[in-house]
Amino acid sequence: MARRDGRLGVGIIGAGRVGPVIGAALAGAGHAITGITSGSDDERASAVLPGAPVLDALEVIRRSELVVIAVPHDELPGLVQGIADAGGWQLGQLVLHTDPAYGIEVLRPAAERGAIPLAVHPAIAFTGTSMDLRQLQASFAAVTAPAAVLPIAQALAVELGAEPVVIAEADRAAYAEAIATASEFSRAIVGQATALLSQVGVENPGGYLSALVTSTVEQALRAAPGPLDPPTT
Structure with a gap:
């Protein structure tokens, strides 16, 4: 085509x-x-x-x-x-x-x-x-x-x-569950943490947590099975 x-x-x-x-x-x-x-x-x-x-x-x-x-x-x-x-x-x-x-x-x-x-x-x-x-x-x-x-x-x-x-076709449901778990859990935890920081007077809770969340996620990914290799494209 x-x-x-x-x-x-x-x-x-x-x-x-x-x-x-x-x-x-x-x-x-x-x-x-x-x-x-x-x-x-x-x-x-x-x-x-x-x-x-x-x-x-x-x-x-x-x-x-x-x-x-x-x-x-x-x-x-x-x-x-x-x-x-x-x-x-x-x-x-x-x-x-x-x-x-x-x-x-x-x-x-x-x-x-x-x-x-x-x-x-x-x-x-x-x-x-x-x-x-x-x-x-x-x-x-x-x-x-x-x-x-x-x-x-x-x-x-x-x-x-x-x-x-x-x-594989048979693995798409498990793949989707992994994607949803990573996405929804991340949003929920960040939302909970920023709400707590707002309660104690932190004016920019998202910015405050940015470096912490990013570095924590990177460490977790590096600890996961297999190397954390970015795409080369």
Whole structure:
């Protein structure tokens, strides 16, 4: 599906915190953005991905060789099935979702109509701003895909700026649990600690804890099994 110049026409379904950033990263790698759907914060999406046409989902798919789906977890299965029912998916089209918990099975309705299913989850906390593009350059991405097209999914992760790590379909639930545990626990503990500091009169509790939390997390990561090696991309 690639054009002769090697670029893909990339469409984004989902204009929340993740979709526009993924689009901007792929645009930075030389791909062409064909369109994006309207979402929860179109103004923010436009700031990250300026000039991208805002289209309905079926038109985004019609124009695109690679469709990136970045929607809430509970919406993904119904969206994929609904597009299939409407005859939207195209033969040979790459369809990539970014949800940590799902592998490629959730994309079966698209695959049954000839699309190529890919699951790529960059392991960062997205803010929905251009700051995320820098975070991607020091990140890893969980990649799940059929064996024949796994190199495509890995290459797309690299183009995002991340180092791909292959996660088996059967392991996606455990992977998602690990991501949720790290994210939610970190937020809860920092929130509790900053609230306590506020109670004792510390005016900038977040700033006060910044160096402590960062250094503590780094030490914990270095004590974890395996080396703490940053990506080289």
